[in-house]
Amino acid sequence: MRRALDGVIIIDGSGAPARRARVVIEADRLVEVVEVGEVGEVGEARGGEGALVVMPGLVDAHAHAESDEAFAALLAHGVTTIRNPATAGERPLRPAPGRGPDVIAAGPAIDHAARAADIASICPAADADAVRRAVARHVDAGFDWIKLYNGLTPEMVAAGIEAAHHAGRRVLGDLVATSWREGAELGVDGLCHAVPRHAEMLPAARRADYAARCATGKGPAYLHWLELLEVRGDEVARTADVLAARAVPLDVTLVALEAALLHADARYRQQVGLDPLAAPAPAHVIDRLRAAFDTALALVGEMHRRGVTIIAGSDTPRHLVPPGASLQRELRLLCRAGLSAHEAIAAATGAAARALLGDDADRGVLRAGARADLVLLDKSPLDDIDNVGRVTEVILAGQTVWSRPRR
């Protein structure tokens, strides 16, 4: 099976300027990506029918998708590869061929037994040796990545990274007891969420206040942390510079933070000390939550400015974080944080694929030899990032797996 897309505008996922090209698919691969002319105005491509813009299939670097419904929704929004950052089960959960994105699966998150929640996506470990044994089990079970979690001490994180790398696996850290800087220096291959909550990134003079606020139990730690952060402070710069120098990519899941902060559900209202039944929240509370979210956006912008690789992840399927649509929303939020539309698209294509699969990743960019994972759009997301929602067709490994119903 051979198919040619002629004269389309390509956004190739590398961050290179959009251009007009001929893209040829054979079996599951791209066999030709040839420039056929200048784009001039991207807007020029509008007005015809059907697909005008072609991008690589999107990568959601943080999707806990484990149901047929979630897999189908991801494909319908152009997501052709996900990393499940902590599988709730003892084996990787992958969709039937053609029924969902390619799943790069991390095992259940390994956490300090003293602090670990008793849920299927968490794997408790009492000490560094237990972390090593958990890594070995996850490798044997066929997991592609190892996930290290909140409560692990630097010694346990070091043991986990060493064991994982020895077995040829990459490590994602959702670290809190160990700082992001320490994690990066120990060799972690990725970090996640925009709010690390470790006191080290706060100005020294505010750390006691942070501990005191957390001790009250009123409000979640991430809210206190954001309220005490100095985005342009030396502490943020120090961490960002280590992450940038060590090329540790960050999937920031802003959409999940936005959902938690701004679209507060009853449980969240309870956490911040509001009557869960009293709606809407008082204006001063809304202002406080908005300000905290703006600080998170500014932090991501500062990390990006200092050279940290930001990649797109959603943390779906949390409340108000639906599969697929939330990744499109994440791109909008990355633009609000200071990435250009081009950079936001790269964060969900080329940069994400390299972060998950290494520099020789076979996807995330449009080039001959890459997997034919494509999203076809009828408007350019370079004009307006929300146009990533204008999907007309999704191609996974050369097969059309979703197309917009014709009127």
Ligand SMILES: [Zn+2]
């Ligand atoms: Zn998550």
